[in-house]
Amino acid sequence: MAQDAVVGIIGGQGWMGRSLGLALLEQGILSAEQLVISSHSGRGAAFRDLTGVRCINDNQALAELSDVIVLSVRPEDLTNIAVNSGGKLVVSLLAMTSVEDVAQRLGSRRVVRAMPNAAAEIRRAYFPWYAAPDVTKADRRLVEALLESCGTSRELSAERDLDYLTALSGAGPAYPALLAQSMLEHARHSGIADDIALEAVIQTLVGGSLLLERKGTDPKDMVERLIGYDGTTAKGLRTMIDGGIHRIIHVGLTAAHEAARERGQGRG
Known part of the structure; x- marks a missing residue:
């Protein structure tokens, strides 16, 4: 990104703004003097001991100090944001809020809409994003640098895809947590001590996810291979599949997608 660009984060004390700001500093993408944070109090707990970071409570002042x-x-707080960006690059991390809504509210056609998730806290978020037509190539390079400080970014060709990904990747740990909850309850019901049950469930899910990531293949290949071994895991997998686990997951994702799409349209 531009070496001297100043980045202002409106809502910089929220979980995502805080994660992004700290990551940019930790990785040396920005110096402290290149970061401006706004919050209701103007005193950001996460940044107050970092010399050079400007913490203020005036969003318009932040816009005037910043290049990005x-x-x-x-999302419901957008109507309370009274800012004239002066046509500067705006990166919106608001779920279910269209590029057009942000453009009208902040007075810029250079708007990027991104969908973060909670894994940004550990720098493992997945950030799909869509850029309005007026966003330049230089803007896009800057956006990638910003977002990839907290994980992986992927530009999309259609804004509508962000509504679906709000339901899928935007859920962050929610779906793995639901699976973990079910596995943990079963382990406890089977007489496994709480500490061992929790350790076993978390390590199984984390280890399995890392293995899937490393292999980089379709997860279906692993499922079919494990079923092919015809052991205890195969018995469990077949029973879950026959019981309709795919249908239940699809129904849940469809419901989340419809909610994202409807709420997004409701804001227009």
Whole structure:
């Protein structure tokens, strides 16, 4: 990204704004003097001991100080943001809020809409993003540098895909947590001590996910291979599949997608 670009994060004390700001500093992408944070109090706990970071409570002042404005507030708070960006690059991290909504509210056609998730806290988030037509190539390179400080970014060709990914990747740990909850309850019911049950479930899910990531193949290949071994795991997998686990997951994702799409349309 531009070496001297100043980045302002509106809502920089929220979980995502804080994660992004700290990652940019930790990785040397920005110096402290290149970061401006706004919050209601103007005193950011996460940044107050970092000399050079400007913490203020005036969003318009932040916009005037910054070259890039990151919008990291709750979607329902957008109507409370009274900012004229002066046509600067705006990166919106608001779920279910269209590029057009942000463009009208902040007075810029250079808007990027991104969908973060909670794994940004450990720098493992997945950030799909869509850029409005007026966003330049230089803007895109800057956006990639910003987002990849907290994980992996992927530009999309259609904004509508972000509604679906809000339901899928935007859920962050929610779906793995639901699976973990079910596995943990079963282990406890089977008489396994709480500490061992929790350790076994977490390590199984984390280890399995890392293995899938390393192999980089379709997860179906692993499922079919394990079923092919015809052991205890195969018995469990067949029973879950026959019981309709795929249908249940598809129904849940469809419901989440419809909710994201409907709420997004409701804001227009």
